[in-house]
Amino acid sequence: MARILFNHVYKRYGKEKIPAVKDFNLEIEDKEFIVFVGPSGCGKSTTLRMVAGLEDISEGEIFINNELINDLPPKDRDIAMVFQNYALYPNMSVYENIAFGLRLRKVPKHEIDLGVKRAARVLEIEQFLDRKPRQLSGGQRQRVALGRAIVRNPKVFLMDEPLSNLDAKLRVQMRTEITRLHKQLGVTTIYVTHDQTEAMTMGNRIVVMRDGVIQQVDTPEDIYNYPNNMFVASFIGAPPMNFIEGRVQENGDKLEFHTRRFALEIPEGKANSIREKNLVDKVVVLGIRPENISIDQIVFDAFPNAVFHGIHKSDELMGADRFIFLDIGAENDLVARVNPRYRFDDDERVRLVMDMNKAIFFDRTTQERITD
Amino acid sequence: MAAVTPKARRFNPFRRRSKLFGWDTSQKVITFFLVILGLFMLLPLVYIFNHALKPYSELFIFPPNIFVINPTLSNFTELFVVTRDSTVPASRYLFNSILIAVLATGAVIVVSALAAYPLAKHRFPGSKALFSIIIISLMFVPETMMIPRYVVISSIGIIDTYWGHILPHVAAPVSVFLMKQFMDQVPDELIEAGKIDGAREFGIFIRIVMPICLPAVATSAILQFQNIWGSTETSVLFMTDDAMKTFPFFLQTLTQNLANSVARQGAAAAASLVMFLPTLFIFLVFQRKVIATMAHSGIK
Numbered sequence: 219m220a221r222i223l224f225n226h227v228y229k230r231y232g233k234e235k236i237p238a239v240k241d242f243n244l245e246i247e248d249k250e251f252i253v254f255v256g257p258s259g260c261g262k263s264t265t266l267r268m269v270a271g272l273e274d275i276s277e278g279e280i281f282i283n284n285e286l287i288n289d290l291p292p293k294d295r296d297i298a299m300v301f302q303n304y305a306l307y308p309n310m311s312v313y314e315n316i317a318f319g320l321r322l323r324k325v326p327k328h329e330i331d332l333g334v335k336r337a338a339r340v341l342e343i344e345q346f347l348d349r350k351p352r353q354l355s356g357g358q359r360q361r362v363a364l365g366r367a368i369v370r371n372p373k374v375f376l377m378d379e380p381l382s383n384l385d386a387k388l389r390v391q392m393r394t395e396i397t398r399l400h401k402q403l404g405v406t407t408i409y410v411t412h413d414q415t416e417a418m419t420m421g422n423r424i425v426v427m428r429d430g431v432i433q434q435v436d437t438p439e440d441i442y443n444y445p446n447n448m449f450v451a452s453f454i455g456a457p458p459m460n461f462i463e464g465r466v467q468e469n470g471d472k473l474e475f476h477t478r479r480f481a482l483e484i485p486e487g488k489a490n491s492i493r494e495k496n497l498v499d500k501v502v503v504l505g506i507r508p509e510n511i512s513i514d515q516i517v518f519d520a521f522p523n524a525v526f527h528g529i530h531k532s533d534e535l536m537g538a539d540r541f542i543f544l545d546i547g548a549e550n551d552l553v554a555r556v557n558p559r560y561r562f563d564d565d566e567r568v569r570l571v572m573d574m575n576k577a578i579f580f581d582r583t584t585q586e587r588i589t590d
Numbered sequence: 591m592a593a594v595t596p597k598a599r600r601f602n603p604f605r606r607r608s609k610l611f612g613w614d615t616s617q618k619v620i621t622f623f624l625v626i627l628g629l630f631m632l633l634p635l636v637y638i639f640n641h642a643l644k645p646y647s648e649l650f651i652f653p654p655n656i657f658v659i660n661p662t663l664s665n666f667t668e669l670f671v672v673t674r675d676s677t678v679p680a681s682r683y684l685f686n687s688i689l690i691a692v693l694a695t696g697a698v699i700v701v702s703a704l705a706a707y708p709l710a711k712h713r714f715p716g717s718k719a720l721f722s723i724i725i726i727s728l729m730f731v732p733e734t735m736m737i738p739r740y741v742v743i744s745s746i747g748i749i750d751t752y753w754g755h756i757l758p759h760v761a762a763p764v765s766v767f768l769m770k771q772f773m774d775q776v777p778d779e780l781i782e783a784g785k786i787d788g789a790r791e792f793g794i795f796i797r798i799v800m801p802i803c804l805p806a807v808a809t810s811a812i813l814q815f816q817n818i819w820g821s822t823e824t825s826v827l828f829m830t831d832d833a834m835k836t837f838p839f840f841l842q843t844l845t846q847n848l849a850n851s852v853a854r855q856g857a858a859a860a861a862s863l864v865m866f867l868p869t870l871f872i873f874l875v876f877q878r879k880v881i882a883t884m885a886h887s888g889i890k
Contacts, residue, residue, distance in 0.1 A: 272782050293788035305779035309801035318797075319787035366787070 220283050220373035220406040222246040222269065227278035229264050229430070237276070238264045240430040249404045251397075253421035255411055256453070261430035262410045266376050269408060270299050282373060293322075295374075298367035302379040304359045306351040306366075312338075313347040316365045323370075337369040340399070357388045364396070368403060375400075375407040381416065393419060414454045418442065426450045444578075448585040451505050451578065457541055457553045460511070462504045463582065466492055472523075475504055475579075479547040483523035485574050488589040492579060495588055502588065503580040508541060510576040511554035517571045524572045528552055530562040544568060635866075642666075642863035649855050665860035672857070678832045680840060680857075684864065687837035690752060691819045691868070694759040698814045699807055702765035707795050709766070710773035711781060721770070727763045736827060743828050754828040755836070759818050765810040772806035773799060808876035815872045820865070841865055 223246075229239035239261040246252050254262035267273040269280060271292035280287050287295050298319075306315050313334055320330045338344045341361040351359055360380060367375055380396070381389045397420050400407055411417055417424050418438045426433040426441065426449075434446040445451035445459075452458040464477040466484070473489035475482045482504075484492065492498065512518075518525065528544030531551055540558040543551040554570060562568060579588045613621070636656060641649070643661040673680045708714065709721050739758055748754040776799055784794040800807070825839035841861045844854060 270782075270786060272785070292782075292785045297786065299783070299786050301779045301783060303777065303779055305777065305783040307780065307783075307798055307801075309798075318784075318789075322788040322793065366783075370787075 221248050221281075222374065222406065222408070223279075223281040223284075224265075225279040225281070227265070227268065227280060228276045229261065229268060229273060230276040236430075238430050239268070242278070242430075242432060244425065244432065244435060246406060246408065249406055251400050251407045251409065251420060251422045252425060253409045253411060253417040253423070254425045254427060255414060255417040256427035256433075258412060259429075260427040262412075262425075262427050263378055264430075265427075266299075266378055266408055266410045269295075269374070270297060270376050271295055296372050297374045297376055298370055298372040299376040299378065300360075300363045300367050300380045302382055304351070304363045304383075306359055306362055308351055310350075311347065312343065312349055312351065312354070312362050312365075315351065315362055316369050319366065319370045333369045334365075337365040340368065340402070341365050341395075356384050357392060360384065360392060364399065368399070368405075371405075373406065375405050377407065377409045379411055380409075382411070382413070389416075396420065414456065418454065424454075426453060428453075443576075444587070444590065445505075446587055448503065448505065448580050451580075451587075455507060457508055459505045459507050459578075460552050461550070461580075462506070462546070462548055462552070463501055464504060465501050466498050468498060473498065475502075477547065480526035482526065482572060482574060482577075483521075484577075484579075488574075488577070488579060491589040495581075497581070497588065501582050503582050503585075505578040505580055506572055507576065508553045508555040510573040511552065512571050512573060513554075513556055513560060513568065517573055521571050521574050524574045526570055526572070528554075528568050528570060530564060530566045530568050532564070533562065542568070544570070638863055638866055641859045644856075644859065646856055649859065665856035668854070669857040669860040669864070678835075680837075680861070682833055683835060683837040683840040686752075686755075686834065687819065688868070690755040690824075690836060691815055693752070694756045694818045695811055695815045697756060697760045698762045698765055698818075699811055701760050702762055702769050702810060703795075703800065703803070703807065705766050706769035706773055707799060710770045711776070711778070711799075724763045724766050728767065732823070736823070740827055749828050750831045750834050752834075755824045755834075758824055758828075759814070759821070762810075762814055765814060768810055768813075769803060769806045772803050776802050812873055812876050816869050819868055837861070838865060 222244075224242050224244040227239060227242040228237050230237045242261075242265060254265060256262050264273060268275050269282075269287075271287070271290060275288050282295065282297075307318065310318065316334045316337055317330050320333060325333070334347070335344070338347055341364055343358060343361045343365060346354060346358060346362070351362065354362065360383075363380070377396070381392050384392060393416060396409075409416075409420060418441075421438060423435060424438055424441050425435045428449055434441060434450045436444075441450060441454050445454065448461065452461070462477060464475045467474050467476050467481075469481075469483075473484040473492060475484055492502070526546065528546045531543045531545050533540055533542040535558055538558070539555050540560065542554050542556055542562060544554060546552045577589075580586065581588055633656070640656060640658040642665055643658045643663070644655075645660055645662045645664060648655065648659060669680050705724075709717055709724075743749060743754050743758065748757065780798055780802075781794055784798050789797065820838055822836070822839045822842055825835040829835050841858070844858045844861060847854070
């Protein structure tokens, strides 16, 4: 139904030198669910609002289905938007809230009635149609806001942090519901969030942004496993990826990663990439996710040369997992995710092993990824 | 458990009683004094109702009674029937007043709202300066504006017309200020949602912003109606024809000539009540809206 194309889009506010959005290039496929994620102030909402027509585009072009929409008013873009604070009209009933857009488009009465009832059924808010927004709970209000969006059958859904005002449990529930709705309706959706869990679970693709610049556009798997740089690596994943600084050194025909306390053997493939970039004998950053640090015997057998020790400092039991925080002589504590049946005393010396195939090396100055 | 507690509370009469009577001493003292103060402030209202119904014999009793003994409508007869044959009957003044107050109040609301909306929700060059000018104009004493106003009114030639009554009231900085402050609180998202739903600027104003701002509209309406209804300024300054003057002006002339005379005392008493009733009525109509605050109910 709708493809969206961003072509060198910039957004500048007033006379500020640094643009809020900088050289944004992206192609969103038809029926795709794409998530913009990043810390607050990274320009993700601004970009969304430019698609909506609520912000001017300072430079560049945005196309929906090959139609340039830069100068189209919001109502002619055939989009629907869901806001963080729902933005329901307080003076209108739920029915009127959903019907408002259709009424303004002079849709015949019986069609409005049909559309509103259908949307209400999909979102299970039929029994609230006569109520005013203030009589609804947060979750119900957000459903009404979704209803207002789907009733018009727009080409594109824009969602600006729609779940951040809900409590944790409801958020998980609405998350699945929005995903289900997307599968059912197949409308191209841009979803803005700062919550990396939402990004990972909902998106077909994720756009990670920082300071108005796209850092990486990829599927959730690839973003998680092959982050382009240290920012993406630390932003996606909870607890975030561990970074350890160390020097790469040749040891015979093997390449090793040395910190002050231990040395880890680098697998062949990664070693080659490092050699190609001439980073031997230089300081690099090793990134490793908590779940790839292990105390299981199988991993010790697989990587006998990637064993090291840490001093147990604290831990967090999450139920299914236990996160242990270890002092390895670096600036930050190392986090490892282990089976909760293992318990450690404070200041206990723990023997660990790294799954070196999952380790990622970053350039210390550019923070870019060096290895696969 | 949690679901049961409020229910139990609702059906426990002792708990309600204890809540109602469980005031501490300071609350009791404050309440007592406030009740006394309230009754004291109510006195003029009680007096005005009773006074209008007093026969001549009671009007001059000294010391005066607050409550009427033999209520009669003779004062109203005097006011409207006796003056019927004079050059300008009292009913003409009343008609002028009602017409002007209603039209001018309506105009004030429309103009103020239209002025406040862009000031609150749109950024245009000079908007801040414009708003400052409106604030500054709040500070002028009305007397300072009498002569400039007269010059304007006479040069556009609306002396002795209803326009001359209505137009000076329409410029109401208080209303603009009140509505602007209220509209500031309307979340931008509501307006943006309206835009995306396909509403034009005017549609957003009428169908989204104005309903939310009803409390401000009601407050302005009460204030402006009171002000316009009681004002003699336009009658004194811009009207030379007696038939174009308003009821408060009539009341003023009535009471001015009353200082040492017995005649028309009854009419004056009745006129006072007639002056007061519309204000009371308007207040009763709008006060519920004033209390209703619904600005944030659709948000969060």
